[in-house]
Amino acid sequence: MSTEERFDAIVVGAGPAGSVAAYCLAKAGLEVLLVERGNAPGSKNMTGGRLYGHSLEKVIPGFWEEAPVERRIVNETITFLTGESAVSLDVKSKQFAQAPSFTVLRSEFDSWLAGKAEEAGAMLACGVRVDELLRQEGKVMGIRSDEDEMLADVVIAADGVNSILAQKADIRGELPAKHVATGVKEVIELPRQVIEDRFHLTEQTGAAQLFVGECTRGMQGGGFLYTNHESISLGLVITAEEFADAEERIVDLVEEFKMHPLIQPLIEGGQVVEYSAHLVPEGGLNMMPSLCHDGLLIVGDAAGLVLNTGYMVRGMDLAIASGEAAANAVIAAKAGGDFSKQGLSSYQTALENSFVLQDMKTYAKAPKFMENHRIFGNYPGLMEEMMVSLFSVNGNSAQPVRKSMLTSIKRHGGFMQLAKDAWKGMRAV
């Protein structure tokens, strides 16, 4: 093994988790190598579109002043969709500004973030595939890429949902289908002014909208829409397990989603400039591998750090916080000269004491709750029926609201079932 070069840490994957880890390590004066498989950071990465800003704000205060973020979200909408109708809860509040979230396009955002790591002194190598971890007596010693071996005290696996490193290190097996969802997204270009008019936005502000119901044909999952500067990110996320048995192809569902009478006018005249698909880890704590090993830490999607509560989807803010926590653990381990599992264990502790694992625990029941088909199949229809009867005047003698509501509820599974699901739902989130 050639040992001409040795790093304090090698970070595999220049997504938000990896780049933040590399940034923090380099800033602390450590020798860091950040390896990325894509030709540029972000070229292989995908997000629905929204970054909750708090965790990056902690690492790079006021980052949105310089980062290529698209729009700051001021309008949140949840919509229940049936074939032709929609019932929405629409929230606009100045208070969203206190903990801002932003729409982002990853090819630009990830390049910028990796650039920050490079500026701080990290060595960035793109277009490099890492084939495996080098190990000696169980301890991770570095990485092998093709014929090149590179040594480091610690490797940080930030290689995404399908973490090859975690798999090859026998930390995790193949991902079971029930722990991942398939996300597909189209970026639809529209003039800035058109977007601002259609969504009632100003130059910098944006809208986020999640959809439940017909867009997934009642399968577990949902739709999303985010406004960028001059485009709209629109897509679906559907649990891979359900999809395996479904007759529909996801591309067809996206087309239908785009034709829905609620969506169609929003994207009218737009041009699809990008189409992408990616796996989304959704197993929550159930899929989380152990994160600290001798000479190895696992962060971001590779660690399963994604929260889908039904009304919000979070991944990047958790990834960023995990990257920072991993960097801090490595810095501490270097000070103590101990890169064993024990020496790096402050990573696990830091995550447990922060929102990362606390939120994961709070929402631990959400994945199970979301398996309930009534949420995606029955309830959007129920919402529509109740609201339509509430707002319709058709010359028939009016029924008391209570009575018409109960009739609808009965037709959609009954009151007890609804109450049970509502209770479970409240407890899950």
Add this chain to the structure above:
Amino acid sequence: MKIIACYKWVLDEADLKVEAQSRRLLTGRAKSKISEYDRNALECGVQLIDESGGEVIALTAGTGGAKSSLKDALSRGPAEAVFVKDEIMAQSDPAVTAKVLAAAVRHIGEYDLILCGEGSSDEYSEQVGIRLAQLLGIPVVSFVNKVQVADGVLRAERKLDGGIEVVQVQLPAVVTVLPDMNTPRIPSLKQILAAAKKPVKELNLAGLGLDQAQLTAKVRRQTVLGTVMERKGIRFRGEAREVVQQVLTVLNKEGLC
């Protein structure tokens, strides 16, 4: 042997978009790359060095943006890079580029061989290599598909329309290479890391003794528009035999068979 391999930092054509109505090129989101055939030139140089020793110097002239090309170029095997940086290069034509490169080559000093891609992947005017040789007063061999060097003599296969021509030339000389001469390497991790430590010499026009007045491009680009390929949209119906006959007639008319 000392080889100078020239390359141009160009917009990646895969990222270019054409605005539907005006056919204007939208380059706003386009990334840049080392021009495809210039990668063959770099690779050719490095392979020659691998066989017979010596070193390759990567040479480019461009605007400030081309600085990001240096690490990429160096990870492909050259020992050092020379970068002539000036904003004038944004308006350059082949004559200006050749003048700048010639001055840079003189600045570098001794050399045995200069390699260029046959043409750049953005404009493909196929002039820079030839003009460079003329300015330096050395021979040029174009359309080269294969090279061998022995005892200061370069033997090259030129792939021409009518067949393959084998020529010999006394070095120093300029050789412009075709894309099928080799497969440019994908830099490995160690090559990428080593590139960061290789020397880069940054030059400006004044340092090369060039003055702006000599470097006004004579070719002025008025507009660049995307082309739209209209399909003929001809549909043939009928018996297979008839259809074949009709297709042949149409192809004949178009001069395609």
